[in-house]
Amino acid sequence: MNKTPSKLDMEEELNLLEHIHRVPHGNSLQQVLKRIEQRKERVSGAWLLVAASLLLLLLSADVLAARMLKKAALQQPLNSLLPQTEMLLYDE
Amino acid sequence: MDPFSLEELYRLHHERVYNLALHYVQNAEDAEEITQDVFVKVHEKLHAFRGLSEAGTWIYRIAINASLDHLRARKAGKRAFWLRVVSFHGKSAEQEPQNFNHPGINLEHKEALQGLFRAINKLPDRQRSALILLKMEGLSTEEAARIMELTPKAMESLFQRAKAQLKILLHQAKEHE
Numbered sequence: 001m002n003k004t005p006s007k008l009d010m011e012e013e014l015n016l017l018e019h020i021h022r023v024p025h026g027n028s029l030q031q032v033l034k035r036i037e038q039r040k041e042r043v044s045g046a047w048l049l050v051a052a053s054l055l056l057l058l059l060s061a062d063v064l065a066a067r068m069l070k071k072a073a074l075q076q077p078l079n080s081l082l083p084q085t086e087m088l089l090y091d092e
Numbered sequence: 093m094d095p096f097s098l099e100e101l102y103r104l105h106h107e108r109v110y111n112l113a114l115h116y117v118q119n120a121e122d123a124e125e126i127t128q129d130v131f132v133k134v135h136e137k138l139h140a141f142r143g144l145s146e147a148g149t150w151i152y153r154i155a156i157n158a159s160l161d162h163l164r165a166r167k168a169g170k171r172a173f174w175l176r177v178v179s180f181h182g183k184s185a186e187q188e189p190q191n192f193n194h195p196g197i198n199l200e201h202k203e204a205l206q207g208l209f210r211a212i213n214k215l216p217d218r219q220r221s222a223l224i225l226l227k228m229e230g231l232s233t234e235e236a237a238r239i240m241e242l243t244p245k246a247m248e249s250l251f252q253r254a255k256a257q258l259k260i261l262l263h264q265a266k267e268h269e
Contacts, residue, residue, distance in 0.1 A: 010259045013208055017227045020196045020205070025110035028124065029102050032131040039132065 098135050101147060106131070108148070109155045111196070115224045116159035117166075118194040118209055126162050130155045145238075152239045160217050211261040219254035226251055 094100060106127060113126035133154050141150055192206050212220060218240070225236040226247075237247035 010255070010262065013204070013262065014227060014255070014258075016201055016205055016208060017223075018230075019198065019201050020115075020194070020228060021198075022107070022111050023114060023120075023196045025107045025127070027106070028128055029099065029106075029131075032098075032102065032128050032135075035128055035132050036135050 096138065096141070096147065098131065098138065101134055101138075101151065102131055105148060105151045109151060112152065112155050112224070112229060113159050113162075114194055114196060115228045116156075116220075117162060118192050120193055120195050122162060122166075126155070126158050129162075130158045133158065149235075149238050153241075156221055156239070160221075207265065208262070211258055211265055214261050215254060215257055218250060219257055222247065222250045223254045223258070 109130050110123055110127045113123035113130075114120070117123055117126065130151065134151060137154075141147075192209070194205070194209075197205050212223060215223065221240060222236065225231045225239060226233065229236075231239070233244045233247050233251075237244045240247060240250075242250065
């Protein structure tokens with residue numbers, strides 16, 4: 001079967017890909033191992049950061065809760081204590 | 093030596109991975125970066141691999157994905173850069189020419205292959221992979237099908253679609269010249 005000119009061009013161009021020769025590659029295993037170590041350090045660093053953030057969050061929540069309790073206690077109207085005082089007076 | 097140790101897998105496959113990456117990025121520096129990235133990934137996933145498939149096939153798959161990820165990241169970076177340029181100058185700018193530096197190409201074929209690669213780079217990912225595995229890596233349809241997790245028939249059909257699409261792209265490129 002005869003090929004059309006455009007098909008022939010295309011096949012010829014594709015055949016050029018077969019002229020690409022394999023390139024030798026130098027050993028870079030040491031760099032790979034270094035990158036693995038760096039990644040491990042980054043991961044443990046990230047976990048440390050997460051743990052520290054959580055601890056800070058818990059401490060902040062604790063301080064906030066203590067403040068709120070104190071504020072609530074201070075804001076409690078004095079007259080809410082009165083009935084108890086009155087009761088004490090009646091008892092006497 | 094443990095056949096699934098990182099050192100042994102690297103020794104057996106690093107050159108193949110490097111050459112495969114070169115076909116995708118056509119740049120020695122990027123291909124080196126991808127090769128290192130592939131073996132970092134191999135190390136991370138080695139416990140899950142346990143020889144369930146052929147190591148070479150598995151590493152080929154990782155290398156294809158790493159190369160495509162690298163190209164996507166490069167494209168996204170380039171897009172972000174040009175968006176900044178466009179917003180600064182208030183008009184669109186032409187795409188930066190790709191840094192074509194494939195050490196496996198002889199000088200006499202360089203110009204022709206640069207044009208061909210320009211068209212190949214516009215192919216959809218799977219079609220480009222089919223062309224690279226079958227035409228540049230010289231794998232059989234069966235081997236390429238195993239790597240791409242397809243049937244040999246589907247692989248052949250993908251290759252034919254890649255060739256048809258490439259023909260259109262080359263035709264368009266010649267019309268623009």
